[in-house]
Amino acid sequence: MVRTASRKMAAVANAPAPAPAGPPDVAVEHLTHVYETANGAVKALDDIDFEVPQGKFVGIVGPSGCGKSSLLLMLAGLLQPSEGRIVVREHALTAPRPADVGVVFQEASLLPWKTALENVEFPLKLRGTARAERRDRALELLELVGLADFRDRLPHELSGGMRQRVSIARGFSQDPKILLMDEPFAALDEQTRLTLGDELLKIWTRHQKTVIFVTHSLTEAVYLCDEVLVMSHRPGRIIDRVTIPLERPRTYEMMATETFGHLRERIWRSIRTT
Ligand SMILES: Nc1ncnc2c1ncn2[C@@H]1O[C@H](COP(=O)(O)OP(=O)(O)OP(=O)(O)O)[C@@H](O)[C@H]1O
Ligand SMILES: [Mg+2]
Known part of the structure; x- marks a missing residue:
């Protein structure tokens, strides 16, 4: 009985995703x-x-x-x-x-006069998200890409890979569909x-x-x-x-x-x- 059930569950897990509506x-x-x-x-x-x-x-x-x-x-x-x-x-x-539609470009395209944190916050600011909330979210995303300690650095103070990670965090913060x-x-x-x-x-x-x-x-x-x-x-x-x-x-x-x-x-x- 149990075996049948688990076989069934495995089959369900392997089933193709239902066609999207x-x-x-x-x-x-x-x-x-x-x-x-x-x-x-x-x-x-x-x-x-x-x-x-x-x-x-x-x-x-x-x-x-x-x-x-x-x-x-x-x-x-x-x-x-x-x-x-x-x-x-x-x-x-x-x-x-x-x-x-949000974009993460091939080359990091950050605003050079804004810090890493401000760059990630920017799309949230444009959307009118409250200051405290956008700061929290941006910090969370910088943490996710391993750059929380570099939050106050300007883009030119970061390596190419780091700039790209800030760019990725900014893409996520934009939260597009x-x-x-x-x-x-x-x-x-x-x-x-x-x-x-x-x-x-x-x-x-x-x-x-x-x-x-x-x-x-x-x-x-x-x-x-x-x-x-x-x-x-x-x-x-x-x-x-x-x-x-x-x-x-x-x-x-x-x-x-x-x-x-x-x-x-x-x-x-x-x-x-x-
Ligand atoms: N602004 C432009 N003006 C003229 N030609 C361009 C321009 N941008 C791209 N091209 C040309 O269009 C073609 C496609 O370029 P594209 O950058 O879309 O390629 P890609 O597939 O992204 O390449 P990669 O994998 O190297 O990033 C190339 O031959 C390129 O030289
Ligand atoms: Mg390309």
């Missing part, structure tokens, strides 16, 4: 982007199509220069597509929607990278966010994501969509499993053949 949080339709430069036109993205259902964690991988950052800038409403359109939470995107992250952990050591990945998963689960995550690390992509989109060389097209069926919560032990290895291998093969 409602429209996708992000829909990208026939998106193409061409940069006009003094030396001619550079086609960065070519006919990109995908949807991100509410609450999903989607990764984007692809060779350097294939247009990943350009795609994220467009999803943030900071760059206009040459063709196609983006729909965010049922609104055709024509300008940034900071309440819905949709979080766009462009190689957020690239400048970090392996251990910090794994720890912050787990923290990101906790925040994602607890606050039911939708995450679009660009990375060059295939291990990170498989470990974090529900689905990984693989892009070709420039002009970037989506050449593979890999569903990651690993159950959640993810654990480090999973990285040593055959399934994990196969998934990583499949993504690697797709990238190599672009």
Whole structure:
């Protein structure tokens, strides 16, 4: 009897997540982007199509220069597509929607005259959060990224990796429904990278966010994501969509499993053949 019950529970834990109700949080339709430069036109993205259902964690991988950052800038409403359109939470995107969409850029982009703490507080201040509350929240987030002792330092007094961690904390403090992250952990050591990945998963689960995550690390992509989109060389097209069926919560032990290895291998093969 007990054995039957526990077998049933294991089956439930392994079952695919139920299909999300409602429209996708992000829909990208026939998106193409061409940069006009003094030396001619550079086609960065070519006919990109995908949807991100509410609450999903989607990764984007692809060779350097294939247009990943350009795609994220467009999803943030900071760059206009040459063709196609983006729909965010049922609104055709024509300008940034900071309440819905937050961004952690590839390069830390902090306000240089504000301290680490003030930078993390800034999105909360813009939202009108009371001073004491925003200070507490910002401190909590700086603690999370291991920088509580550096709260009063200006960005130029921090290392590149530290600045990036402040940037990540600021992305979290913004608390948007949709979080766009462009190689957020690239400048970090392996251990910090794994720890912050787990923290990101906790925040994602607890606050039911939708995450679009660009990375060059295939291990990170498989470990974090529900689905990984693989892009070709420039002009970037989506050449593979890999569903990651690993159950959640993810654990480090999973990285040593055959399934994990196969998934990583499949993504690697797709990238190599672009
Ligand atoms: N502002 C710009 N003006 C002209 N060309 C640009 C501009 N930004 C990017 N590009 C070009 O568009 C292409 C895609 O760039 P993008 O930064 O989106 O690539 P990426 O996939 O993010 O690369 P990486 O993995 O190195 O970060 C590249 O060929 C790049 O040179
Ligand atoms: Mg980039």
